Amino acid sequence: MTAEQELEVVASVFEHLLEPIKDINPDLLAKIADEVKLVPRHSGEDRWAVSKCLRRIAEFLEKTEYSKNGGIRA
Amino acid sequence: MSKLTEDLLSRILSPVDLVPYEKLIEIASVLQQSGDGEHWAAGEVIRRIAEIAHTIDTGRKQEPKSNDWDEIFTLEQEFGKIGNNVEFLLYGSVYTKTGDTAVKVNVPSAGNIIDMRDGPRTLVKIDPLDKEGD
Numbered sequence: 001m002t003a004e005q006e007l008e009v010v011a012s013v014f015e016h017l018l019e020p021i022k023d024i025n026p027d028l029l030a031k032i033a034d035e036v037k038l039v040p041r042h043s044g045e046d047r048w049a050v051s052k053c054l055r056r057i058a059e060f061l062e063k064t065e066y067s068k069n070g071g072i073r074a
Numbered sequence: 075m076s077k078l079t080e081d082l083l084s085r086i087l088s089p090v091d092l093v094p095y096e097k098l099i100e101i102a103s104v105l106q107q108s109g110d111g112e113h114w115a116a117g118e119v120i121r122r123i124a125e126i127a128h129t130i131d132t133g134r135k136q137e138p139k140s141n142d143w144d145e146i147f148t149l150e151q152e153f154g155k156i157g158n159n160v161e162f163l164l165y166g167s168v169y170t171k172t173g174d175t176a177v178k179v180n181v182p183s184a185g186n187i188i189d190m191r192d193g194p195r196t197l198v199k200i201d202p203l204d205k206e207g208d
Contacts, residue, residue, distance in 0.1 A: 013126065014083045020118035032105070032116045039104050046097045050120055052089035057119065060082060 018057065026062035030055055090123060098124035 021029060033054035037047050090098060098120055105117030 010083055017083075017086070017119055017122050017126070020115040020122070024112055024115055028112055029116060032113055035113075036101065036105070039101055046093050046101065049089045049093045050098065050101050053086060053123065054116055054119070056086050056089070060086065 018061075021057070021061070024061075026058045029058040029061065033058060087123060087127065090120075090127065095124050095127070098127075 033051045036051040036054060037044075039047050102117040102120040102124065105120065106114045108114070108117075
């Protein structure tokens with residue numbers, strides 16, 4: 001398997017992850033990320049980690065205008 | 075697409091590296107039960123992250139279940155096999171058989187599999203399966 005093929009697979013995984021939120025406003029996603037910190041019955045560390053993950057996705061969507069550009073392959 | 079893609083994926087996933095799969099799924103479920111599409115979508119992203127991370131991290135250690143093997147052998151008949159390692163793709167799931175280990179991992183699209191043989195984060199893409207087998 002070539003390096004290019006490996007990257008192609010990584011891109012597929014990436015697109016798979018982002019597909020559900022491809023049309024969501026990054027600001028709204030960031031707000032949801034903040035709400036995750038308040039999810040009851042979970043440890044603060046877990047909620048922080050999930051929140052951080054969503055926030056990084058939101059930052060990526062905002063910086064790249066991901067959905068407007070047609071995804072990572074564009 | 076570039077190496078940047080891989081780095082971005084790693085950066086996004088790294089915060090939840092130490093969060094147990096069950097916890098991720100529970101938090102995803104809370105979001106998805108919130109009642110609007112945006113929260114549902116955000117929860118779905120977390121669910122997908124959990125599924126991928128979980129199967130990559132634990133897949134190699136799992137012992138095959140008898141019904142997994144039955145399914146693998148059924149798939150062998152349908153798709154053929156590759157060398158000593160049998161790899162199948164069906165409806166978004168991949169079955170690999172390496173020695174005594176069988177795992178099932180979810181994959182994003184046809185033709186892509188997450189290879190458990192060379193390390194938990196090695197991703198490979200397989201060619202169309204040879205129906206004649208070996």
